[in-house]
Amino acid sequence: MEFRLKKRQRLEVKVEVVSLESKYPHNVMMYHYPPTDDIHIEEFEELALERLRLLRVLDRASTRNLRLLSDEWKEYVNAELTREGLRSYLRLCSAGGGTKQEADMQTRRRDYISHFILRLAYSRSEDLIRWFVAREMELFRYKFAALSSAEVKQFLEANNFDVHPLTEAQKDEVKDGLYESTVGQSVAKIELLDFYKVPFTQVMDLVRGRRCYLKAGFAYVNTHDLVSIVGTRQQDEIEQGLLAAKGLVEEVEGDERISRMLKALHNSYTGKDYTVCRDAAVPIESLDQLSKTSMPLCMRMCHEHLRAQHHMKHGGRMQYGLFLKGIGVSLEDSLRFWREEFTKKMDADKFARSYEYNIYHNYGKKGSMVNYTPYSCAKIIKDMATPGDCHGCPYRYMDPGSLKSKLSAYGLSASAIEEVMFFVSRGHYQIGCGKYFQITHNATVEPTITHPNNYFEESQITMGNRQKRTNGPAPPRARARPDIKGCGDRSMLMGDDDDELWRIAETQERVMQSQKAISEAFDDDLDLTEIDY
Amino acid sequence: MPEQATEQENQTPQQQAAAVPVYNPEVLQDMLPVYYRRLFPHQPFYRWLSYGLTEDGVFCNREISFTLQDDIYIRYLCFESQAELEKEICSRNPVKIDIGPVMHTRPKNHRTVPGGLTPVQRELVFDIDMTDYDDVRTCCSGAGVCLKCWKFMVLAARILDVALREDFGFEHIIWIFSGRRGIHCWVCDHQARHLDGRGRFAVAEYLNIITYVNFSGSNSPRCPMGDRPHHSLKRALKIAEPMFEEIILEDQNLFGTPKGVSKLLNMVHDDMARGELESYLQKNLQDGAHSRLVWESFAKYANSMRTSTANAWSRKLKNIVQEVQLGLLYPRLDINVTRGFNHLLKAPFCIHPATGKVCVPFSVSAVAKFDPTTVPTITQLLHEINAFDDKSKGYMEAPEDKSRIKDHKKTSMFKGVVVFEEFLRKLERSHKSASLQF
Numbered sequence: 001m002e003f004r005l006k007k008r009q010r011l012e013v014k015v016e017v018v019s020l021e022s023k024y025p026h027n028v029m030m031y032h033y034p035p036t037d038d039i040h041i042e043e044f045e046e047l048a049l050e051r052l053r054l055l056r057v058l059d060r061a062s063t064r065n066l067r068l069l070s071d072e073w074k075e076y077v078n079a080e081l082t083r084e085g086l087r088s089y090l091r092l093c094s095a096g097g098g099t100k101q102e103a104d105m106q107t108r109r110r111d112y113i114s115h116f117i118l119r120l121a122y123s124r125s126e127d128l129i130r131w132f133v134a135r136e137m138e139l140f141r142y143k144f145a146a147l148s149s150a151e152v153k154q155f156l157e158a159n160n161f162d163v164h165p166l167t168e169a170q171k172d173e174v175k176d177g178l179y180e181s182t183v184g185q186s187v188a189k190i191e192l193l194d195f196y197k198v199p200f201t202q203v204m205d206l207v208r209g210r211r212c213y214l215k216a217g218f219a220y221v222n223t224h225d226l227v228s229i230v231g232t233r234q235q236d237e238i239e240q241g242l243l244a245a246k247g248l249v250e251e252v253e254g255d256e257r258i259s260r261m262l263k264a265l266h267n268s269y270t271g272k273d274y275t276v277c278r279d280a281a282v283p284i285e286s287l288d289q290l291s292k293t294s295m296p297l298c299m300r301m302c303h304e305h306l307r308a309q310h311h312m313k314h315g316g317r318m319q320y321g322l323f324l325k326g327i328g329v330s331l332e333d334s335l336r337f338w339r340e341e342f343t344k345k346m347d348a349d350k351f352a353r354s355y356e357y358n359i360y361h362n363y364g365k366k367g368s369m370v371n372y373t374p375y376s377c378a379k380i381i382k383d384m385a386t387p388g389d390c391h392g393c394p395y396r397y398m399d400p401g402s403l404k405s406k407l408s409a410y411g412l413s414a415s416a417i418e419e420v421m422f423f424v425s426r427g428h429y430q431i432g433c434g435k436y437f438q439i440t441h442n443a444t445v446e447p448t449i450t451h452p453n454n455y456f457e458e459s460q461i462t463m464g465n466r467q468k469r470t471n472g473p474a475p476p477r478a479r480a481r482p483d484i485k486g487c488g489d490r491s492m493l494m495g496d497d498d499d500e501l502w503r504i505a506e507t508q509e510r511v512m513q514s515q516k517a518i519s520e521a522f523d524d525d526l527d528l529t530e531i532d533y
Numbered sequence: 534m535p536e537q538a539t540e541q542e543n544q545t546p547q548q549q550a551a552a553v554p555v556y557n558p559e560v561l562q563d564m565l566p567v568y569y570r571r572l573f574p575h576q577p578f579y580r581w582l583s584y585g586l587t588e589d590g591v592f593c594n595r596e597i598s599f600t601l602q603d604d605i606y607i608r609y610l611c612f613e614s615q616a617e618l619e620k621e622i623c624s625r626n627p628v629k630i631d632i633g634p635v636m637h638t639r640p641k642n643h644r645t646v647p648g649g650l651t652p653v654q655r656e657l658v659f660d661i662d663m664t665d666y667d668d669v670r671t672c673c674s675g676a677g678v679c680l681k682c683w684k685f686m687v688l689a690a691r692i693l694d695v696a697l698r699e700d701f702g703f704e705h706i707i708w709i710f711s712g713r714r715g716i717h718c719w720v721c722d723h724q725a726r727h728l729d730g731r732g733r734f735a736v737a738e739y740l741n742i743i744t745y746v747n748f749s750g751s752n753s754p755r756c757p758m759g760d761r762p763h764h765s766l767k768r769a770l771k772i773a774e775p776m777f778e779e780i781i782l783e784d785q786n787l788f789g790t791p792k793g794v795s796k797l798l799n800m801v802h803d804d805m806a807r808g809e810l811e812s813y814l815q816k817n818l819q820d821g822a823h824s825r826l827v828w829e830s831f832a833k834y835a836n837s838m839r840t841s842t843a844n845a846w847s848r849k850l851k852n853i854v855q856e857v858q859l860g861l862l863y864p865r866l867d868i869n870v871t872r873g874f875n876h877l878l879k880a881p882f883c884i885h886p887a888t889g890k891v892c893v894p895f896s897v898s899a900v901a902k903f904d905p906t907t908v909p910t911i912t913q914l915l916h917e918i919n920a921f922d923d924k925s926k927g928y929m930e931a932p933e934d935k936s937r938i939k940d941h942k943k944t945s946m947f948k949g950v951v952v953f954e955e956f957l958r959k960l961e962r963s964h965k966s967a968s969l970q971f
Contacts, residue, residue, distance in 0.1 A: 180762070180763065180764040181763045181765075204732060207736065207738075208734065208735040208738040210765065210766075214701070216700075217702030354604075397747050398747040398748075399746050399747060399749075
């Protein structure tokens with residue numbers, strides 16, 4: 001295997017001969033130099049899958065809305081790591097930097113190499129990169145948090161971080177600012193802590209949260225927040241590494257064994273892509289109906305906002321417009337739909353000038369010609385609407401009172417509302433959304449909602465308008481899943497989140513079927529809001 | 534624009550003839566050629582965007598876009614030199630010029646560049662729009678703006694400017710009136726221009742303290758200050774507080790109606806406490822009492838509750854009086870403009886097609902004196918030139934190109950250009966000192 005970066009080749013000739021310990025001196029490492037070992041193709045695959053399991057544990061923790069490094073988070077992650085048979089990584093994450101056992105050295109090596117393998121698999125698209133970087137950073141922070149302050153110092157020196165604590169005199173000069181603006185430390189503690197002065201660009205996360213004192217372009221960071229400096233560098237390192245890996249992927253994929261495996265990894269672990277709807281066409285005439293039965297709250301509110309106001313700001317148009325694309329509204333229908341509403345308040349000419357571009361753009365027909373992906377929950381929850389907007393996650397941005405009255409207007413009983421609110425008030429918006437789904441669909445289990453389009457799809461399936469994949473003619477599994485030779489643990493590739501491949505493998509026939517099913521369903525005039533709970 | 538005719542103050546350097554023509558959007562396209570040829574400050578504009586040519590491609594890889602008549606929108610333009618830019622502007626006469634990022638290569642090749650264009654640098658920009666203040670102003674709404682609501686912009690500019698300078702150490706900041714109802718801010722320091730996406734996001738979030746909570750059907754601003762308020766919040770409050778009475782209580786009389794009072798109540802983010810406050814206010818005030826009385830009662834109540842017993846007022850709502858003040862007055866940023874590396878923003882010295890006003894730079898130290906209602910319109914400027922030319926015909930028979938350079942000095946646009954030149958002078962001094970260091 002050979003995928004080191006060309007420009008760095010000179011630097012690492014000597015590394016080959018040194019022992020494991022000098023090569024992997026620390027549990028926490030900056031992933032700077034790509035490994036140059038020879039490894040067996042089977043180990044290559046094994047390492048890749050192992051790290052994926054590791055990152056997926058972290059992913060599950062974050063979709064559960066557990067706060068990173070909180071006690072609940074650690075408890076959950078530790079239990080899951082043990083369950084997944086990743087004890088060795090658990091040791092790596094909790095033992096700090098000082099262990100010297102052979103087994104730990106081996107784990108360090110696995111950690112290091114597997115990171116670089118996944119870079120190859122995850123450099124393919126923006127979404128993959130974002131996911132990968134976020135998980136890797138969580139892992140890094142977990143490992144770093146276990147270090148003692150002496151180990152942190154040692155780590156900083158070993159990795160050429162040129163940071164020195166302020167002297168007492170320097171600290172004295174800015175002490176008022178430090179007292180005022182250092183978050184998370186008491187005044188008495190601040191007196192004792194070491195502070196470091198760094199350009200604000202090195203601690204973006206602290207700046208963003210207004211968590212440190214900032215003066216003339218420099219941030220004053222205390223010992224406990226040093227992870228922010230290190231983390232920023234590590235993130236840059238990984239992001240740049242991914243860019244470099246992108247250029248290398250073609251070369252590596254010359255070897256078919258590797259290329260198939262990397263692609264399979266990518267397919268198994270992306271979750272779904274809703275850019276193009278392959279299931280069915282949805283006529284815009286059915287949107288009023290669908291908004292009541294099958295849209296999550298965020299989209300239903302957009303729809304109602306549009307119908308009531310005949311206008312929607314950019315954020316809402318993006319969120320709702322892409323969602324509509326994802327459920328199968330065609331470009332032509334989409335244009336017609338927006339035009340009909342908007343022209344109730346403006347003339348057709350103005351609409352054509354100011355808004356049509358936006359719709360073409362969303363479908364990848366104008367501008368950068370990118371076929372945009374509908375927003376996921378993560379993105380929607382993050383986007384805060386400004387006055388007059390209707391986008392964002394209503395569970396997050398609405399105050400409890402109005403949310404309750406909205407839900408009751410949508411026909412939920414008081415006890416059902418309480419159930420939803422229980423999660424919402426604790427910040428578990430997606431679980432609240434799942435509860436809402438369960439209640440409105442009389443479902444036995446609540447689905448995990450990670451994407452409004454997946455909500456819609458689940459809803460259609462539950463209502464029998466679209467068929468669950470397993471109901472159709474058995475999809476040709478073997479063809480859909482590239483066979484991975486010598487794969488250590490293949491069961492994980494059969495997970496629930498692997499539906500993407502099934503979809504691709506499905507036939508035109510099913511599309512026809514589901515279209516028929518939808519039109520039949522509308523003939524039935526099924527209206528869930530009429531059902532009394 | 535009926536006020537245009539009446540608001541011809543004697544601020545213009547020339548004495549105006551009694552009848553100053555009113556701007557008429559229909560004839561904008563006929564006036565633009567004269568404006569671009571005689572008034573648009575091409576040379577300073579180029580000096581700005583070329584940044585002393587200290588970096589490769591800083592001017593010629595910059596994406597510029599033109600909006601032509603009938604909303605024909607041309608993106609991915611780029612120019613090799615000042616002469617070419619000037620020639621294009623004067624021959625196409627764009628209704629609007631937008632400035633995008635500096636790309637890694639010529640943006641006009643965008644279709645053939647493998648992998649597409651990558652932005653490499655771009656000023657850090659802020660956009661504040663009066664419409665975002667609609668829920669806190671009673672004098673105007675939507676596109677309207679008067680001297681009363683301009684005070685929100687005054688505060689916004691002051692608060693942001695000082696934060697950018699003191700906290701981030703930026704120096705080269707230019708503020709532009711957007712021509713109708715908003716202001717733009719361009720931060721042009723080297724470091725600001727080279728911030729990556731994450732950096733922009735961080736700075737934007739740092740400065741964007743207001744969140745909105747959808748409360749009984751309307752968005753209510755929230756501005757949590759926490760136990761120990763960050764120094765940037767305290768400073769913002771120090772700037773905003775002295776204006777609070779004048780803007781919110783007197784000018785806007787925001788709490789002077791039952792609806793206004795409910796706005797105040799909605800900002801109290803504790804259900805119990807809100808109920809208590811509501812009944813207290815109902816008991817002590819008549820419907821439609823003046824804002825000042827409402828505010829005084831509110832402040833008195835909050836203070837007495839805070840000090841009397843341990844309750845929500847002494848914990849969660851400890852800073853509620855300050856939080857409400859900041860929530861109403863803190864700059865309301867269009868955060869996506871700041872976050873986006875790729876966002877295009879209207880260039881200074883454009884003409885706003887709806888109002889005919891010039892997007893003039895203004896100085897933050899004099900922002901309180903800046904009056905958006907008397908910003909010259911293109912009609913007025915052309916009128917001024919003509920008046921000047923008529924008067925000086927006798928003794929100024931200079932050749933065409935020589936007189937052109939100074940044309941803006943004959944008009945009320947002069948002040949805006951001076952502010953811009955001053956900004957450029959400092960910027961260019963920094964290029965010089967930077968090049969000396971190497």
